[in-house]
Amino acid sequence: MRIIRYFVLGAIAALGLALPAVAAERAIIVLDGSGSMWAQIEGKARITIARETLSSVLATLPDELELGFMTYGHREKGNCADIEMLVDPATGTGAAIAAAADGINPKGMTPISDAVRLAAEDLSFTEQKATVILITDGLETCEVDPCELASDLEARGIDFTTHVLGFGLSDEEGQQVACLAENTGGKYLSANDGAALVDALTATVAEVAQAEPEPAPEPEPAPEPVADYNLKPTASLSEGGPDIVDGAADLVWEWHTVAADGSKGEYVGTGYYSTFKETLEPGDYIMTATLGYASSSQPVTIEAGKVATPHFVINGTILKLHPMASEGADVDEDATVEIRHAGEYVTTSYGDIDLVVPAGALEVDVLIGEAKVTRTYDAKAGETIDEDVIVGAGTASIVSEYVPGTPVAADIFIEIVEAKAALDGSRKSVASGYGGQKMFDLPQGDYVATYRLGGAEGEVPFTVTMGERIEVSIVMDAGILAVTTPGDNFVEILSASKNLEGTRTSFDSGYGPDLQTTLAAGDYIVAMRLGDAVTETPVTIKGGERFELTVEAPVGKTK
Incomplete structure (x- = not known):
């Protein structure tokens, strides 16, 4: 553990935080707050090591250094926009940054590139010298190329530098983030083991010392005797x-x-x-x-x-809950666990949890997808509550096809509703989403999958059994109609036949010159408005086929 502490202390020193050479710089530390920061090194969480190190290092910052603090992935899972400036750049921010780090609860994605970009913008990197220090234990997970970003920042910046500190990354992984430093003239430091770490820091500190000599470090003081505290x-x-x-x-x-x-x-x-x-x-x-x-x-x-x-x-209870879809299933690491104490929100955690919470009246909601179960406890101080929580969920895997063998690649809208209808005929919505292949975790019961894509819609009933996966196939028997018009004409797709009132059903509408929609197999009328005139063209749509129609303007009409 001492080696890791020297790593961050030495690395920040090596990057110039404690050197006269950068005393006039404005810098932002970007600390990884993604879920992987709960991984342990020698029995201690990485986020805990980061908190201790920041508290120690930032206590001795130069008074003139303007330093800010940013993190990402600490508020939501799966959200690449979860980036937050916790402490704005200013002098004397050491204590505020240490306190902010103490409040970080890692859980989400790793949007490295966007975080570095936002930090650079906050430092007005196109107008003045700026430095970003990134501390990460993972790679970019949000589909942005960090190498391209670094090159862009270097080209647009006055004197912009990114330094990258990598925790436990392999050589191959390190190359994927090292370019953030290399493309901006910064340094990449990798910590794979104690010996390699000492070598890397020694070389880096020596290189910095060549630019501006640094006083020899004070020898580490001997342990204080008991009487000294x-x-x-x-x-x-x-x-x-x-x-x-x-x-x-x-x-x-x-x-x-x-x-x-x-x-x-x-x-x-x-x-x-x-x-x-x-x-x-x-x-x-x-x-x-x-x-x-x-x-x-x-x-x-x-x-x-x-x-x-x-x-x-402290009056605390140890709460260990193991969310499972069904009896004997594996713990669902994506399960959401929300804890309340005496009606007040405490925290939200995910997967297998092992937490200390206040003793007293506890209420816990455990969710796997849309399936939910609530547990209540009269928790006693000092006791341990250790329980498997069976949520009672099954999985519906929904695959959509135009016709058998032709998958839907477009954004088909799927909504899951309860099969049982209310007195007014409505059915309760349970979940929804877009895409030809969707997975829904649902409570055991009967459901209907309704779908809508362009002018095609329908529904498929299915039943979910706890602990089981059901394959739900939506075969629309539909094709695609592509209409080309003389201009931005209004086009409406109508039923070929009229109802008893003499009107036709409208399936879809839009404006030219290019309009495309999905329709169930059958006969339709394509109505195009051109000024006061309306043309009607009959078409027949076949399942799995594309029908292309060009509608000409009536003779004598141009608008």
Whole structure:
């Protein structure tokens, strides 16, 4: 773990954050907040290592350095636009950045390129010198070429540089993001093992030192004796319960000054883990201990020459839930788990969960697709709730075809409704989406898949059984009608026959000169309006075939 800490400390130093050469620069750190940051290194989550390192490094930033902080993938799964500037570039932002990093909950995609681009724009890179420092443990997942982006930023920027720090990337993976640095004159640092890391940092620091000499680092101080700290707190999940002594437990300590009204005042500092100890200036503080989503606060007084040993009862419950579609199924890692405590929202997690939450009245919604089950618990402090949650879902795989063997590639709209109709004939909508091949996780029951593509529509009933997958085939028996008109004429596709009231059914409409739609096999009238005149052309659509029709203007008509 010490090697990893030296990695980020050394890497940021190597990139110039603590060197006089960049003291006048404006820079933004972009920290990976995607779901893979929960992966562990020597038993500790990568996001936790990043939090500790930022807290330590940013405490010693030069006063004149303007530094901002951005992250991505920390609010939503599957959203490539989930990019957020948490701290705007300014001087003296070290504590704010460390606090912002503490609040990141990795879960989503890795939009590396868009994040770097937005950071560059926020730094006005086309008008002044700017630097972006990207810390990532994964590759681009949002279909943007980082190499092309880097070349574009380099060409348009005044003096733009991107440095990339890669966690645990293979040589091949590293090449896919290294171009962000190489194409902008920056550095790419890779950490694959301890020895390679030390070599890479030594070489990089030496190279930077050639540009502007850096004072030799102070030797690492020897461990402080016990008497050199004056605060050593402890915590337990319940009153009278055992102290939390697991070194890997993500126990967070935070302390503030005391405001005039006795509430929390100015933020002072943050510490981590059950082994935490600190030296504070004598005085009164309000201190908070947090484990997962449970916390406890109390006043703490630091006296000169004494060691304060406050104990915190967090009143937390360990909640372990394993969402499954059916009994005996694998845990569904895409399941959504929303937790509420006493009616108040706590958090949303995904897949197999192992969290510390506040004790008391818990309500948990577990969803797999559109299937949902709610669990309630009277959770006791210090206890562990460990449960398989059977959601009762099955899967409907829907494949759409014009005719057998001819798949639908267009954006056909599929809506799943309950088979049972209400008194007014309506049916409750359950799920919907676009595409010729769709997967829906649904509660066990009877459904109807309705579809609409152009002027073709219909429905197919099906039944979902818990824990099973059903193949639902939509065969529209439809073809495509392509109409070419003299200009931007209004065209309407009508039924060939009239109903009892003497009117025809309208299936689709639009404007020329090129109009294309999908229609069920059968006979139709193509009506085109040209001024006050209307032409009607009969057509026959055959399943799986394309019918191309050119409608000419009536003699003497041009508009």
